[in-house]
Amino acid sequence: MLRHSLRVRLLLPVLALVLLATVAVTVVLATVEAGRVRRDATIAMDRETSALQSLLAVTRTVMLDRVHDGMRLLQSQAAALGAPHPGGPLALPGRSQPVNDLLLGNTPQGDRFALVDSVTSIMDGTATIFSRSGDEFVRIATNVRREDGSRAIGTVLDPQGPVIERIRRNESYYGVVDILGNPYVTGYEPIVPTDGGRAIGIWYVGYKTDLKALDRVIGNSRLLDSGFVALFDARGTLRFHSRTGATTRPADIDRIVKERPGDWVIRSQAVPGWGFTLVAAYPASDVNGAIVRQSAWIVAIGLLVCALLLGLQSALIWVRVLKPVQHLTDVAEELSRGRWSHTIAEVDLHDEIGTLARAITRLANSVRLAMDRLGKR
Template sequence: MSNRKFSPASWNVGTRISAVTFLLAGAIIAALIATITVLTSGMLERRAIDSVRNELHGVTSTVELFNKTVSSQAVSFGRIFRAGLPGDFALDEATTVDIGGRQVPTLSVAGHALNLDFSAPDAFTERTGGNATIFAAAGEDFVRVTTSVKKENGERAVGTALDKASPAYPALRAGRTYVGLTTLFGKQFITQYEPVRDAAGKVVGALYVGVDITADVAALKERIRAVKVGDTGYFFVLSAAPKTYGDLIVHPNKEGENILDSQSADGHAFIKEMLEKKEGTISYDWQNPGELRAREKFAAYAEMKDWNWVIAGGTYRDEITAAATELRNRFIVFGLAALAVLATVLYFLVRATVTRPLAEVQAVATRIADGDLTASATARRDDEIGRLVGAINEIGARLSGVVGQVRDGAEHIATASQEISTGNLDLCSRTEEQAASLATTASSMDQLTTTVRQNADNAR
């Protein structure tokens, strides 16, 4: 019984109308909320990505501008250093000098031997504040024969060969000048490596000048660290240089670590992808220690080619769409409140305009069905329900007329039956009288017959 009570088939019309309207309004509001949430999330995400790209462009532009400025300075320093060494260079491979335990051919300029002569580099350093080195070609190597560059222990860095992994090495071997970032003994320099040739045009050595930018790079790193994306997002810098490939040059808390093999929660090697593609955007799932589930992150990245840097910035996607989520939650609250108001208004409206009038019609119809043909309802409206009330009243009136006609016919039939009954009684009475007369006549005939028979007998 209770199951039927809660079955939609047992609901009255008002309840059904209210339920259908409520569900339809709820579906419309839910669809609107979902649409607004999706559109808002997409808009916020696009804005966030554009914002990160703009920040990224600002960071890379700053680094590039700084690099361009100090590179120009390094080129100027190179001209100054070369101007301090007038004349033609020559390399005497037959005459060697022991430098740091290595026999190095003698490099000279205008006939003046440069091996272990520190006057030119020191004069340059005193004049410009930069440092300088002269390399002599020794087989496949370029060996430092004089320099103002000093190691961490204060000794001059002479007798060592230029690292073949340095981007300057292939440039010098090809007879080209190289300008770029170099790290020497824990310090960063913008350097120029310029090949020097003898009178025959053969590369016999190289001149190096460097501008110490360690403090400037530290300031740039601090500026990059200060850039925030969302609530917890940040910028970081990866090294794309062969020897430090995958090292974190800038990071809030992992600087110096190599994260080349880092993988997302689903096993995607996103760091390798960034270093290979150099520029673009990437999304990946990341789960921090102590977190119960992975969260989606996105990053935009670009290459700073001259420094072998890949600069990236990103954050969690849910931080970008947090405003949309908050807006969605507000819409849900407002939607539920609106539905509650709608349900209340709809309940009383349907009850007053549908349920009660139909209940009155039902009561009248029930009374008529029970035989009370005097039952009727007042039609206050001219809509379907008002016309239904009029029809029920008409049914009652016509049934009452039919019953009256039947009653009148029954009365006529009863009167006729009474008259027939009276006529029958009169006929019976007359028949009985005639029968009695016939009986008397018959008796008289019998007596007459007897008398005649007696008279006949007497006559014989």
């Protein structure tokens, strides 16, 4: 029967050892590969966020240099008109109550745009003169535009923003500010009367951030199969997000970032100087799927190697053991029937089979001699 076959009895231990070794190596390689996949996912996340942080930092630095230049130009042109001091009541569109005008020398600035437009005609960007009215600072001259294209005169400085507290302390502010729903790299300087005291207005110069390059970079970003990179502004509004991969709908990205489901790996970073939040995220299933795919390849390769080793071992056992044993078995069978004229090539082997072959050869010679003696009587 097959289970009593010498080949089976020899191959079974070999098969067991090869399978055990293959399983052990496969488990080790799969564990190592799983760690590599997780590290690669973390490295990819770090690489994407670091590149975007660098891009934002460079953009802010370059634009702040322009803001400082624009502020110096605005203040020098204003100084040429005269010292600042409060003016009389000024009615502005969209406001039920008048605000204080602001004079430079004898020149009122309320609802007049020559100064702010002359600055931006040279330096581009936007410029504004704010006048203090109670606790508010109102735009009385500006070329910042509303969505309908009109000048945003009569609008107030954000009372909850980062600027107003600094101005109330007669301190300047330079940084990124949300103006009418858009991020600007800005500079604000308090307008203080020559005799001192609290600020009566604000000089403002700013540049609307041109984030097309950032939009392009983030849009092309991708983490694994379903991950994403997203940028939220200071109000928590999604500004830019990945447009590749399985997760591209803004509603889905917003929900994942806010709900932070447990099956997602989410990393949030503040963007220094911008007030933005940079988010990189991917589902754990992406990593698990990659691990399963890599492990499947390892198992398949392991089984192939196991089959090749088993086939090689089987061939070696056949050539080096079973075939000589089979031949010696046939010779012994022939000897038992009185046929001893066989050539036994295995006598040249220097192992146990060679020893057995030489013993059978001696036995055949002895039987032949005995039969020859009996034949002569």
